[in-house]
Amino acid sequence: MSETVTFKLNGKDVSVPKGTTVMEAARRENVAIPHFCWHPGLSVAGVCRFCMVKVEGRPKLEISCNLQATNGMDVKTDTDEAKTAHKWALEFHLVNHPLDCPICDQAGECGLQDYYMSVGKYPSQMTRPKVLKPKILDVGRDLVLDTERCILCTRCVRFEEEVTKTGALGIFDRGDRAIIGTYPETKIDHNYQTNLVDICPVGAFTSRDFRFKQRVWFLKDKPAICPGCSTGCSVNVYGKPETRTYFRLKPRQGEANGHWMCDKGRETYRHLNQDVRLRGAFTTDAKGHRQDTNFAGAIESLGKRLAGVNPASDVALLVSAQHTNEEYKSLFDYFVGDLGIKNVYQWREPTEKIDDFDGLLYRGDHNANTRGLQDALKQNGIGSGVKNEFDFVAKSGAKIVIAITPEVPSTFPSLNRQLESLTELDFVSFWTLAGTVGDNKKAKHAIPMKGFAEKKGTFTNHDGKSGELAAPFPCPVVDGRDISEIVAALKGWRPTHGNK
Amino acid sequence: MSHAHDKTPNNSAAESARETVEPAPAFTPALRKQIEGFLTRYETKRSAILPALHAIQDELGWIANEHIEILDKEFGLHRVQVREALTFYSAYRQKKPRKHTIQFCNNIVCCMVGANEVIDQIKGHIKKYENQGVEPPFSVEGVPCLCVCDGAPAMLVNKDRHLKVTKENIDSILEKYASLPG
Ligand code: SF4
Ligand code: SF4
Ligand code: FES
Ligand code: FES
Secondary structure, three states: OOOEEEEEEOOEEEEEEOOOEHHHHHHHOOOOOOOOOOOOOOOOOOOOOOOEEEEOOOOOOEEHHHOEOOOOOEEEOOOHHHHHHHHHHHHHHOOOOOOOHHHOOOOOOOHHHHHHHHHHOOOOOOOOOOOOOOOOEEEEOOEEEOOOOOOOOOHHHHHHHHHOOOOOEEEEOOHHHOEEEEOOOOOEOOOOOHHHHHHOOOOOEEEOOOOOOOOHHHOEEEEEEOOOOOOOOEEEEEEEHHHOEEEEEEEOOEOOOEOOOOHHHHHHHHHHOHHHEOOOEEEEOOOOOEEEEOHHHHHHHHHHHHHOOOHHHHEEEEEEOOOOHHHHHHHHHHHHHHOOOOEEEEEOOOOOOOOOEOOOOOEOOOOOOHHHHHHHHHHOOOOOOOOOHHHHHHHOOOOEEEEEOOOOHHHOOOHHHHHHHHOOOOOEEEEEOEHHHHHOOOOOEEEEEOOHHHOOEEEEOOOOOEEEEOOOOOOOOOOOEOHHHHHHHHHHOOOOOOOO | OOEOOOOOOOOHHHHHHHHOOOOOOOOOHHHHHHHHHHHHHOOOHHHHHHHHHHHHHHHHOOOOHHHHHHHHHHHOOOHHHHHHHHHHOOOOOOOOOOOEEEEEEOOHHHHHOOHHHHHHHHHHHHHHHHHOOOOOOEEEEEEOOOOOHHHOOOEEEOOEEEOOOOOOOHHHHHHHHHHOOO
8 A cells, every 4th residue: 555664763663654753653652752732633833842852873853743754764762862852842841831730720631740740850940030921811702811821832823724724823922922812802713612722732721611610630531422413523521420520521533523523512511410400200190290209110100101002003202313323222122113103203403404514523413313313213114204303293193202302402492492392292201311301390201311421322423433432421310211221121111010 | 802910911912902093004006016916926825924014114114903904804814924923023013103213233343332322322312302291203222233333333214324323423313313304
């Protein structure tokens, strides 16, 4: 295939495609070379001068991020000379740095801190007063900028030029007065701004949403797929299992998204937190009073009702496209396969423009698994006429409707209105995360569900590619279940006494 | 730009935005034509930024924020990139200059023969005007070697070169300029 070159990296022979830089090759080989300005998703700038390596036979150290590996090259990253260069490059980056780690949100995931521990560890010799610059600048919806902490790596400048193509950021002035910023009186305004917080190696850009909520070392992160749209970006979910709280999403490198994710997607941790969630199951007694119950109680009351009707004609399913392929399989195997239900409808948002695409990542289809649901419907011989299926539920004449609500309320502006009109029907069992179902006085039956960060399974994105939810957090809601678990419980349910 | 802080020095960008109180002189047709020429001269449009800024300063005396906006909107030069170049080089003027601009050499040779004392004397004159509440007719700045070391101490007033400028003859030179129109 493409031409390869072989060179020595710290004494070991390494083969890489021609054109690969020493920095990239080292990354593949898990050899750490300190770097600030280089980022795998951006062009090479070579401005931080941190990534120095020794090439045998050449008089001076060279930056590895802009050095293409060639045949026979003998590169060393760990000679004394290279190590000294790394140490002093770091010291120079810190000449005017405020060192305000105790009040900096980046602490714990800061390049300056990490590199001080790995390549620094010197007593500082900088004694002169520092150059002061503006702090706490509001430069965008989610962006707080501290220009003193900036090390002028230009990652953010290149992101705005190369990824969002807005060119919104620049470095103004010169020397130790050089300052990162937007054009005077303007703010960054696009759906990808929190990526700047991620790529900024220091605490210059911090996220307004996350700031001061939690020290990062108290958080656990687990890989998942963003449920915000049909692109299915790979993400890490950050939460604190001890307090059952979620704090943020960050992109994880993936096929669908490269290195980035959008700001709308970042919000999709909020609905997982207890304050907005349905906290427990409930049913309604013979007099019409709401009864809180546990999971078993909810299954009991639904099981009884199902047993009392002819499911094929009397039951309708209303399903959103925000659940996993595995859940759809168990759902349809039971309701369509075993019970012969014909009335299956897809829950859609009437305002959505399903074919929209912003050219970067964000899609108008705000469901993670539209493809998966459609495939499952097809397999079960159910047509997937898409538009306004919601309205047909009412006309189906079903005595029991099982309404599996969309998981992410922010993607469904008309969710509450739809919930409202559903409660007008005879009997609806809501399977949901939404706290608003519990607030609705007319809702008769509900089972709390697990969110995307709390279950295993796969989503199929717009492109037919599968993304995996593999490492669930414990569900903050005790009785939260995924569809498969609810279906399994219904299947296993038998009337406890008397006839059915 | 909203500042939550006012103790620290301001973002230089925002600061000079505020300083631009003078109405900016308009682009002349000749200037426009010149800039259009720069746009096609180089491999990338961005390369036209430096010569365009020079042309504006030569023609209009200084570069105002309004001029950056024109370069952005009418000539397709990104305003962030224009601002980056403008603020990097101290030779670009971001404020309306005074009637006369004095650039006094303060490199080694001129300093050895008393440049700094002459500069101080000029500053003293400027102070006098300011104390009377009058806009001084000239500004002074130190610049590197003017390449006429044999005539040290040397200075430029606008584009005129003056050699062997001393504490003794500076007053009469300044007097002459003060009485000239800008
Ligand atoms: S703000 Fe951050 S990303 Fe931007 S140049 Fe400064 S250190 Fe680099
Ligand atoms: S583009 Fe879609 S999948 Fe990606 S982060 Fe945004 S909402 Fe989530
Ligand atoms: S990472 Fe190579 S110069 Fe910055
Ligand atoms: S040192 Fe002043 S002209 Fe050269």
